[in-house]
Amino acid sequence: MSVTKLFSIALGAILVNNFILVQFLGICPFMGVSKKMDTALGMGVAVIFVMGIASAATWLINEYLLVRLGLQYMQTVAFILVIAALVQLVEMFLQKAVPALYQALGIYLPLITTNCAVLGVALLNVQNSYNFIESVVYGVTGGIGFLVAICLFASVRERVDNCECPKSFEGFPIALISAGLLALAFMGFSGLRVF
Amino acid sequence: MNFKKQLREGLLTQNPVLVQLLGMCSTMAITTSLFNGLGMGLSVLVILVCSNVVISLLRKVIPSKIRIAAYIVIIAGFVTMVDLLMQAFLPDLSESLGVFIPLIVVNCIILGRAEAFASKHSVAASAVDGVTQGLGYTAALVVMCIIRELLGNGTFGGGVLSADGIRIIAEPYPALMMILPVGGFLTLGCLIAFSQWLIKKLDDKEKEAAAK
Numbered sequence: 240m241s242v243t244k245l246f247s248i249a250l251g252a253i254l255v256n257n258f259i260l261v262q263f264l265g266i267c268p269f270m271g272v273s274k275k276m277d278t279a280l281g282m283g284v285a286v287i288f289v290m291g292i293a294s295a296a297t298w299l300i301n302e303y304l305l306v307r308l309g310l311q312y313m314q315t316v317a318f319i320l321v322i323a324a325l326v327q328l329v330e331m332f333l334q335k336a337v338p339a340l341y342q343a344l345g346i347y348l349p350l351i352t353t354n355c356a357v358l359g360v361a362l363l364n365v366q367n368s369y370n371f372i373e374s375v376v377y378g379v380t381g382g383i384g385f386l387v388a389i390c391l392f393a394s395v396r397e398r399v400d401n402c403e404c405p406k407s408f409e410g411f412p413i414a415l416i417s418a419g420l421l422a423l424a425f426m427g428f429s430g431l432r433v434f
Numbered sequence: 435m436n437f438k439k440q441l442r443e444g445l446l447t448q449n450p451v452l453v454q455l456l457g458m459c460s461t462m463a464i465t466t467s468l469f470n471g472l473g474m475g476l477s478v479l480v481i482l483v484c485s486n487v488v489i490s491l492l493r494k495v496i497p498s499k500i501r502i503a504a505y506i507v508i509i510a511g512f513v514t515m516v517d518l519l520m521q522a523f524l525p526d527l528s529e530s531l532g533v534f535i536p537l538i539v540v541n542c543i544i545l546g547r548a549e550a551f552a553s554k555h556s557v558a559a560s561a562v563d564g565v566t567q568g569l570g571y572t573a574a575l576v577v578m579c580i581i582r583e584l585l586g587n588g589t590f591g592g593g594v595l596s597a598d599g600i601r602i603i604a605e606p607y608p609a610l611m612m613i614l615p616v617g618g619f620l621t622l623g624c625l626i627a628f629s630q631w632l633i634k635k636l637d638d639k640e641k642e643a644a645a646k
Contacts (some may be wrong), residue, residue, distance in 0.1 A: 246534075247452045258613060261615050262463070263460075263462050263463035263615065263618065264459060264537075265459070266462065267456075267457045267458060267459070267542060268457070270458065282470070287578050289456045304556075306528070309524060312518060313514070314536070315513055315514050315517065315539055316507065316508050316510040316511060316514055316535040319506055319510050319539050319540070320503075320506075320507065320510075323503060323506065331606075333623065335444050350551060352540075353540045353545065354540070354541060355459045355537045355540045355541075357538065358536070358537060358540050359533060360531050360539060362536055362537070363533060368534065405627070406631075407627040407630045407631040407634075408627045409617055411623075411626055412623040412625070412626045412627035412630070413624030415620075415622050415626065416619065416620060416623040416624075418619045418623075419616050419617075419618075419619030419620040420616075422614075422616045422618075423611070423616045425615075426614065426616065
């Protein structure tokens with residue numbers, strides 16, 4: 240395993256294969272909590288946190304439990320349970336240990352259980368047969384990609400809200416169209432490679 | 435429960451994708467050919483009906499404090515079954531839908547219907563709700579697929595009518611952009627705007643008829 244490989248995984252997860260704008264994972268929170276910049280920021284940080292921990296935990300579960308026992312077909316069930324339990328644990332831990340951080344992230348944490356990006360990263364780690372460190376790097380940088388996308392989108396949306404647009408497009412449809420333009424901008428990164 | 439009314443709600447006025455805005459990840463990600471859209475729509479339909487029925491059967495047994503966790507386990511069970519069946523009998527479809535089949539577990543439509551409908555209604559009503567909502571989801575996917583495939587690839591019915599579909603727009607003209615992620619956002623945005631316009635128009639008509 241080389242640093243170059245880790246760097247290319249990171250670059251891929253943040254820009255080239257951005258979880259939201261290229262792979263369509265985690266659209267619900269992306270559309271749901273991007274109305275204001277500060278909530279978007281909170282959600283983004285919470286996602287980085289959970290995706291990092293979830294990648295580590297699901298990798299260990301898969302390697303030492305499911306593969307050993309020949310239970311790979313239980314992957315989906317096992318992963319979603321691990322993620323749900325993990326989010327709950329993280330929430331309780333933060334509440335006791337770091338109340339300030341809990342105050343900031345509190346409301347976003349439960350929402351993350353049903354974020355497809357988290358389950359998606361766990362499944363993709365297995366599919367790409369990443370090792371432990373690569374999985375964690377992929378999880379954390381995937382979360383950073385989410386943060387970048389949601390913050391960019393929130394600042395666009397704050398301005399779009401002040402503009403006039405056709406009646407039927409008001410609210411959600413115009414937000415989707417602006418997200419489309421953002422995705423178009425991210426297409427510029429495709430083909431970017433580290434050698 | 436009136437089947438016709440539920441069907442209308444599922445297909446238009448309470449459409450899971452266009453009005454409730456649920457399950458958008460898969461809606462945008464896999465709608466590049468008719469085959470994918472139909473496959474995804476029907477798998478969600480099957481899972482939705484099964485999980486609705488089971489959750490409705492168990493609604494008096496599951497303690498309300500752990501109900502969400504219980505629902506997720508039930509749904510994940512059905513998703514795994516569909517995933518394995520598809521890998522065995524439809525390997526092509528399984529390949530092209532990829533990670534989005536296991537991700538049906540976190541598709542908000544299914545959990546949403548479990549919480550909002552199946553946990554409060556009888557088994558038969560829940561099954562009907564599963565069918566109508568599933569049909570609404572499938573219909574939205576199919577419309578998205580037809581638009582994106584036609585504009586992006588220039589074909590119709592890829593994978594269903596023939597392997598590559600029937601070519602309608604000649605080779606060099608289709609805008610490739612429409613089957614890339616950008617096209618997903620744009621098409622869904624326009625489709626939601628259209629459905630809002632349609633629903634408003636139908637509402638106005640009904641009001642007019644009532645006033646007369």
